[in-house]
Amino acid sequence: MEPTGSQAGTQHAASEPMIRLTGIGKTYPDGTVAVHELDLEVGRGELAVLVGPSGCGKSTTLKMINRLIEPTTGTIEIDGDDVTRRDPVELRRGIGYVIQAVGLFPHQRITANVMTVPLLYGESKRTARQRAEELLDLVGLDPKTYGGRYPHELSGGQRQRVGVARALAADPPVLLMDEPFGAVDPVVRVRLQEEFLRLQRDLGKTVVLVTHDIDEAVTMGDRVAVFAEGGRLAQYATPAALLAHPADDFVADFVGATRGLRRLSVTRLDPAHLEPMDDVKAGELGTAIDLDSTLEEALAAMLRDDRPMVGVKDGARFVGVLTPAGVHRALRASLVE
Numbered sequence: 437m438e439p440t441g442s443q444a445g446t447q448h449a450a451s452e453p454m455i456r457l458t459g460i461g462k463t464y465p466d467g468t469v470a471v472h473e474l475d476l477e478v479g480r481g482e483l484a485v486l487v488g489p490s491g492c493g494k495s496t497t498l499k500m501i502n503r504l505i506e507p508t509t510g511t512i513e514i515d516g517d518d519v520t521r522r523d524p525v526e527l528r529r530g531i532g533y534v535i536q537a538v539g540l541f542p543h544q545r546i547t548a549n550v551m552t553v554p555l556l557y558g559e560s561k562r563t564a565r566q567r568a569e570e571l572l573d574l575v576g577l578d579p580k581t582y583g584g585r586y587p588h589e590l591s592g593g594q595r596q597r598v599g600v601a602r603a604l605a606a607d608p609p610v611l612l613m614d615e616p617f618g619a620v621d622p623v624v625r626v627r628l629q630e631e632f633l634r635l636q637r638d639l640g641k642t643v644v645l646v647t648h649d650i651d652e653a654v655t656m657g658d659r660v661a662v663f664a665e666g667g668r669l670a671q672y673a674t675p676a677a678l679l680a681h682p683a684d685d686f687v688a689d690f691v692g693a694t695r696g697l698r699r700l701s702v703t704r705l706d707p708a709h710l711e712p713m714d715d716v717k718a719g720e721l722g723t724a725i726d727l728d729s730t731l732e733e734a735l736a737a738m739l740r741d742d743r744p745m746v747g748v749k750d751g752a753r754f755v756g757v758l759t760p761a762g763v764h765r766a767l768r769a770s771l772v773e
């Protein structure tokens with residue numbers, strides 16, 4: 437199934453996936469099966485999330501993609517190339533990697549931390565500095581304020597942003613992220629998630645992100661891979677499909693009893709489900725919402741204004757009215773793609 441929603445990045449979709457794992461498996465020498473014969477494809481510009489309970493092989497899978505861990509079976513292709521034939525060090529330079537602990541050099545200032553990657557590529561100090569400052573700006577950190585600080589002089593969320601900036605420094609087509617927003621409080625986490633989605637839409641990177649948080653998975657992912665015990669892939673689907681049709685009881689339990697509510701937060705408005713504005717309704721409307729809102733935001737607006745409908749704007753222009761019946765239609769339509 438094709439990815440849905442505005443974050444799909446489908447304009448880059450070529451028939452060949454950017455990342456293809458075929459029969460990939462990892463058994464550790466002590467006999468632990470961390471990943472069991474996994475097939476997974478990630479399209480160009482797509483953001484795939486690996487989610488599941490602790491110890492089910494998500495990190496192992498991620499680290500096999502950049503060969504920090506060698507698979508025991510199967511093949512991994514990036515952009516059609518078999519990565520097992522590539523020099524691992526050179527391979528890793530072409531793949532951004534963001535981890536929870538960030539891994540910044542504690543005794544280097546922030547700009548210097550981000551400069552390490554362009555310097556590795558042989559850029560002059562001056563170009564590397566300029567690039568680092570652009571990247572800090574891109575992730576929302578003013579280089580003048582933060583560039584001269586040391587990592588311990590930043591908040592957890594700011595350090596995560598530096599980690600993202602550094603991973604982007606080589607302009608890699610592929611970005612691997614292991615619990616990148618795990619170390620920050622829930623409010624900062626949601627902000628970082630939103631900012632990263634915006635950035636990813638602009639940059640069109642192919643991203644594989646590991647999390648154990650189903651909310652993060654369905655918010656961020658174009659497609660979500662749910663892992664089960666023993667490194668088994670239980671389901672790989674769009675958030676809408678996963679929430680509406682869990683493949684088995686394990687997935688149903690994992691996505692939770694409130695999955696119906698979660699569907700509201702992953703489905704965006706569509707003009708097709710709005711009713712036309714008329715004079716009577718115009719008088720009944722509270723504050724209008726934007727056309728790119730989610731159904732959850734739409735329902736929240738109806739409840740906040742205590743009205744059975746909400747006006748919808750595209751920029752400054754009113755485009756229609758959404759009612760609870762329209763919400764229902766939109767939910768059903770989100771599955772027919």
Ligand SMILES: Nc1ncnc2c1ncn2[C@@H]1O[C@H](COP(=O)(O)OP(=O)(O)OP(=O)(O)O)[C@@H](O)[C@H]1O
Binds near residue numbers: 491
């Ligand atoms: N070097 C190792 N030797 C033996 N077993 C290992 C080794 N590294 C990881 N494992 C096991 O492989 C399994 C998968 O680990 P992995 O780190 O991939 O899980 P995960 O899904 O990322 O977990 P978490 O969410 O807790 O980070 C676990 O049972 C783990 O104990």
